[in-house]
Amino acid sequence: MPELPEVETVRLSLLPIVGLRIDAVEVREPRLRRRLAHNFAAQLNRRTFEAIDRRGKYLLFRLDGGDTLLAHLGMSGALLLQPAGTAPQLHDHVRLHLADGRLLTFNDPRRFGLLQIGREADFAELRRVGPDPLAREFTVDDFLRLLRGRKKPVKNLLMDQQGIAGIGNIYANEMLFVAGIRPARQARRVTRDQADRLYEAMRAVLTRAIQRGGSSISDYRDGEGRTGYFQLELAVYDRAGAPCHRCGATIKRVVHAGRSSFYCAQCQK
DNA sequence: CGCACCCCCTGCCGGC
DNA sequence: TGCCGGCAGGGGGTGC
Numbered sequence A: 001m002p003e004l005p006e007v008e009t010v011r012l013s014l015l016p017i018v019g020l021r022i023d024a025v026e027v028r029e030p031r032l033r034r035r036l037a038h039n040f041a042a043q044l045n046r047r048t049f050e051a052i053d054r055r056g057k058y059l060l061f062r063l064d065g066g067d068t069l070l071a072h073l074g075m076s077g078a079l080l081l082q083p084a085g086t087a088p089q090l091h092d093h094v095r096l097h098l099a100d101g102r103l104l105t106f107n108d109p110r111r112f113g114l115l116q117i118g119r120e121a122d123f124a125e126l127r128r129v130g131p132d133p134l135a136r137e138f139t140v141d142d143f144l145r146l147l148r149g150r151k152k153p154v155k156n157l158l159m160d161q162q163g164i165a166g167i168g169n170i171y172a173n174e175m176l177f178v179a180g181i182r183p184a185r186q187a188r189r190v191t192r193d194q195a196d197r198l199y200e201a202m203r204a205v206l207t208r209a210i211q212r213g214g215s216s217i218s219d220y221r222d223g224e225g226r227t228g229y230f231q232l233e234l235a236v237y238d239r240a241g242a243p244c245h246r247c248g249a250t251i252k253r254v255v256h257a258g259r260s261s262f263y264c265a266q267c268q269k
Numbered sequence B: 001c002g003c004a005c006c007c008c009c010t011g012c013c014g015g016c
Numbered sequence C: 001t002g003c004c005g006g007c008a009g010g011g012g013g014t015g016c
Helices: A004-017 A040-044 A124-128 A140-147 A154-159 A169-179 A192-211
Strands: A022-027 A049-055 A058-063 A068-072 A078-082 A092-098 A103-107 A114-118 A252-256 A259-263
Touching: A004 A049, A004 A058, A004 A078, A004 A192, A022 A040, A040 A114, A068 A124, A140 A154, A140 A192, A154 A169, A169 A192, A169 A259
Parallel strands: none
Antiparallel strands: A022 A092, A049 A058, A058 A068, A068 A114, A078 A103, A092 A103, A252 A259
């Protein structure tokens, strides 16, 4: 579910927990993408949140003492800040009882999400996380280097977290539409002009989506339970058979590597 | 290296 | 009405 804009929206919505201590840790279901370590609760207990960072689709909760709580929402995960006394719901796997009485709850029906506590340098999954597409340091030249010589479809490259971190299926489709490039085009066949447009589209689409609070396709909510609104602005994602807003042609859907791509054959080359 | 497939898991939707 | 297959925003692994 959540891609960079949704994860960033969750991060912003959870900032009020910074400064709060965890008074109790309730593990109701340890079997996530990876099973929670046996000492997970003990390591979290009595720690204080000092900051919340994001890398790609990962959230990093900085704790006093130097440890980090790493969180990934998978396809269906949510982190919810709930009022004191909230009863556990179905698929509430971990509930952190905060010093002010509120709860920080990890809910994830499909259990593709991840929670892990430790030193950031020890997190193997972060070694596969590339630069953030919105970072000032990530230049158009970096982007061009990424495309150069690669035979795989440009959409796969956008979604490869090692090259650029945070883009998933929805936003890859959307930025390719904005840039006028077909998803299946080989990365090395993307012209200089197209690459410039894609770089700009990448930043524009992600920035706009964050401003709109992300896309709530089915069940996405931020930490306060609020939906996003960017789904109302999606040009191609999940619009197969519908008319292109730009030219009126019918939006197509094709499946590559098990994932659906949506595009307008008229507007995208 | 790239890719075509698998897997993990639950929920929902459409067709029969 | 109920059952079944397909599909879903994630990542990871294998074998070719």
